[in-house]
Amino acid sequence: MLLAHDTEAALLAAVELVNSGEDPDTLLSTEEVDAWYARHRYTGRRDRDDAELAELRAIRPVLRNLLRADRDTAAEMVNQMLAEARAMPRLVRHDDIDWHIHAVSADEPLVRRVLVETAMAMADVVRGDEMSRLAVCADDTCDGIVLDLTRNRSRRFCSTTCANRVAVAAYRARKRS
Template sequence: MQFNHDNMHGVRLAEAFVNMLGDGSWDSDVLQELLTSHMFRSPRITPEYRAELREWAVRLQSVFAAEDQEARCAAVNDLLAAGVRRVFLTTHDDMLPHLHFADASETLVERVRAVTAGGLAIFMTEAAGERLGVCAWRDCSRVFADTSRGGNRTYCSARCGNADAVRRYRGRARPS
């Protein structure tokens, strides 16, 4: 399956927000850097915005942790209802036509909610409701969006996959 990586910034932003919950790096500078890297122009992070974005990240986590396709769709629908006021097609900055889920006049938090909810919805349709998950390594709780060719990823990174393989190997190699 091929994913349109130009449409991935909403799902990647959702992934990054959820992973920030576990990383413990929830400060304004980190948030500002993250939002700037995801095409938000000059994001100003107030203490209120920081708290609201953290609450939103907790809600985003439910999509990645959902047990099955039906639960994942329901979680995305809840996010869409809470975060998207309107959807429109646009062109700007020499880009091809693409969807926007928020207007530039909306607050930073409203735009983040819309972009992440919309991005997850697009990804879900492209991935047939699958390919979102939580790392299978017991010592990791990072989430991921699987864009691999095979679509059978279970770890957030090769590092976690290797660590789990070593743990399993050592468990088998121990004498009884």
């Protein structure tokens, strides 16, 4: 199943946000939030303060739990998140992005928008029975989340760094034996 462009975008943003909490933490300043916000083409309200940064950092475990949940648990979590936000999905088009779904107002705090957009994306993943697209990094020293958007579902690592670390370790182990 192909995921809609807004589903992919929300999942990519959520995975990067969750993985920013891995060692080393890469979400330590409002400038890093600015870069993440721009990279993932978020629109709407930005407070650009330490409170917003703290709120984003605080939802990383919530998003991790959602992204790693089994299908039934994810469905329950999605329903709860959307109900708490009083989400009202609507089609929007802005900038150069074609029609896609927003479920809360652009005036809502960034954290609420991230939670709702991730929940909406996970609703598509659950409905399409695509939970296997989400996994934990195959590097035993990493707990990063992997979003596998490849056609053959072959992605195993959260980053090139982890893939290289495992490849080098395997090479060195072969050389030793």
